[in-house]
Amino acid sequence: MNVLDMRGVRKSFGAVEVLKGIDLTVNKGEVVSVIGPSGSGKSTLLRCATLLESMDDGELYYMGECAARSENGQSVYSRNVNAFRRYFSLVFQSFNLFPHFTVLKNVIDAPVNVQKRNKEEVRAEAMKLLDKMGLAEKADAYPCQLSGGQQQRASIVRALAMKPEMLFFDEPTSALDPELTGEVLKVIKQLADEKMTMVVVTHEMAFARAVSDRVIFIDGGVIVEQGRPDELFGNAGNERTRRFLSNYNR
Amino acid sequence: MLEQLGIAFLKTLLIFVLTLIGSLPLGLIVYFGKKSRFAPLRWFIEVYISIMRGTPLMLQLMVVYYGPSLIFGLTVSAGWRFGAVITAFVINYAAYFAEIYRAGIESIPVGQYEAAQILGYSRAKTFIRIIMPQMIKRVLPPVTNEVITLVKDTSLASAIGVVEMFTKAKQIAVAPASPGMAALVSAAVFYYIFNYIVAFSMRRIEKSLNYYM
Numbered sequence: 001m002n003v004l005d006m007r008g009v010r011k012s013f014g015a016v017e018v019l020k021g022i023d024l025t026v027n028k029g030e031v032v033s034v035i036g037p038s039g040s041g042k043s044t045l046l047r048c049a050t051l052l053e054s055m056d057d058g059e060l061y062y063m064g065e066c067a068a069r070s071e072n073g074q075s076v077y078s079r080n081v082n083a084f085r086r087y088f089s090l091v092f093q094s095f096n097l098f099p100h101f102t103v104l105k106n107v108i109d110a111p112v113n114v115q116k117r118n119k120e121e122v123r124a125e126a127m128k129l130l131d132k133m134g135l136a137e138k139a140d141a142y143p144c145q146l147s148g149g150q151q152q153r154a155s156i157v158r159a160l161a162m163k164p165e166m167l168f169f170d171e172p173t174s175a176l177d178p179e180l181t182g183e184v185l186k187v188i189k190q191l192a193d194e195k196m197t198m199v200v201v202t203h204e205m206a207f208a209r210a211v212s213d214r215v216i217f218i219d220g221g222v223i224v225e226q227g228r229p230d231e232l233f234g235n236a237g238n239e240r241t242r243r244f245l246s247n248y249n250r
Numbered sequence: 251m252l253e254q255l256g257i258a259f260l261k262t263l264l265i266f267v268l269t270l271i272g273s274l275p276l277g278l279i280v281y282f283g284k285k286s287r288f289a290p291l292r293w294f295i296e297v298y299i300s301i302m303r304g305t306p307l308m309l310q311l312m313v314v315y316y317g318p319s320l321i322f323g324l325t326v327s328a329g330w331r332f333g334a335v336i337t338a339f340v341i342n343y344a345a346y347f348a349e350i351y352r353a354g355i356e357s358i359p360v361g362q363y364e365a366a367q368i369l370g371y372s373r374a375k376t377f378i379r380i381i382m383p384q385m386i387k388r389v390l391p392p393v394t395n396e397v398i399t400l401v402k403d404t405s406l407a408s409a410i411g412v413v414e415m416f417t418k419a420k421q422i423a424v425a426p427a428s429p430g431m432a433a434l435v436s437a438a439v440f441y442y443i444f445n446y447i448v449a450f451s452m453r454r455i456e457k458s459l460n461y462y463m
Contacts, residue, residue, distance in 0.1 A: 052364055085367075096361035096365035097365075100384055114372075115370070143462070144462055
């Protein structure tokens with residue numbers, strides 16, 4: 001079963017074409033890493049998948065349901081496109097926790113007030129998740145009282161509390177120092193071991209190699225190459241991929 | 251004399267309170283009007299804010315008070331004096347508050363909206379639950395400025411003969427065999443103490459919101 005299916009995605013900002021026809025499918029339980037140089041279109045692809053940005057052309061399916069189809073070279077979004085948000089959540093590079101809410105409130109506010117789930121149930125689940133992420137004592141703290149790594153783990157809990165079918169990560173450790181990066185990557189690895197469906201845009205090559213089922217290399221708005229991590233990292237077929245990866249192996 | 255000023259001060263206080271009750275929420279409505287997708291409303295709000303900020307409040311006060319009779323030939327009741335003060339003050343201050351709210355709202359990082367969108371908050375819920383609480387914290391210092399200015403602006407009501415504290419102080423000062431200067435100085439002390447309390451209260455409110463950044 002494909003949780004996510006994107007076909008022929010095109011997106012321009014003004015005269016600059018950022019995505020030039022990208023296909024991306026993600027199976028249930030699959031962990032896909034997206035790598036590539038800055039400005040290659042990785043983040044834009046994620047933003048199109050998560051409906052933060054609308055595609056110019058291309059199709060978007062979640063769980064086989066059509067969120068957007070392509071008609072005469074233009075994406076036409078489903079009228080109830082907002083309903084598709086229940087299928088996924090996104091973890092941001094800059095966390096984007098709500099500063100006026102405690103950690104616990106950050107986690108439970110949307111499940112309670114948007115999804116209209118039972119508050120006590122949500123709260124119990126949230127505490128369990130926070131505990132799992134090593135944040136149980138921080139439940140009543142405000143985001144500004146947390147380290148960057150703790151904030152990012154809290155935002156991962158916030159995403160998980162929505163019970164999404166899949167999770168997107170947009171460079172989840174790029175705002176963190178190496179020590180904090182480690183603690184966040186550990187948590188993502190843990191989710192991968194539990195077979196959470198995930199797409200991770202990252203510059204952490206060792207992590208991508210260790211955790212992913214598939215690695216996608218994007219450059220210039222197209223998928224240059226994709227494959228199993230050992231294939232891609234060990235023996236990339238494409239010259240551009242090899243050149244990009246060589247920067248990380250110094 | 252102090253007793254007379256004290257009674258007149260109650261009128262000053264009433265103008266102050268009613269203006270805030272009217273203009274603080276109206277400012278938010280004006281802000282939404284300025285952000286409306288309906289262009290004519292947007293233009294109307296632009297012109298309204300521009301006039302409110304570009305002309306003297308005392309003149310606006312007179313237009314509101316004399317307008318009905320000068321333009322429409324209506325005879326205005328005695329009660330309209332006070333009504334005109336509140337009306338003019340509310341629409342004037344709402345324009346300033348709208349701009350302050352706009353600054354506060356636009357200073358909130360776009361990531362907050364995106365996180366709310368990802369979590370499925372509607373536009374209304376995003377504003378009420380996520381944006382507005384953060385906006386209030388950010389606009390408190392400039393709002394304090396306006397509120398302090400308002401305390402002093404209440405004296406403009408004397409331009410159309412509303413007997414608030416300033417009018418009363420003036421009357422006492424120019425009356426024959428009056429304490430003269432003492433009346434004006436006493437009024438000044440009243441204003442100063444009032445504003446001191448306003449500033450102190452606003453600082454307390456700011457501090458109470460210091461639990462987050």
